[in-house]
Amino acid sequence: MTALVFIEHENGAIRQPSRSAIAALAKLGDVHVLLAGTDLSAAATAAASIAGVAKVLT
Incomplete structure (x- = not known):
């Protein structure tokens, strides 16, 4: 199962x-x-480093 959060x-x-x-x-x-x-680069990098995150959408 895939969840979108x-x-x-x-x-x-x-x-x-x-x-x-x-x-x-x-x-x-x-x-x-x-x-x-806006200016999501730092947040996207932080989100991608969380265990279990398969994809980051901005």
Whole structure:
């Protein structure tokens, strides 16, 4: 199963509630994350480094 999660970020960092959601969903399968906003390069890099994240969409 693949899950798509809209995650929260602030100043290039992924917020803890989003990290918790990713960790829980990763137990079920691949996780694709969606980031919205401007200047997403740091947040996208941070999201890609989280265990269980298979794809980052911006």
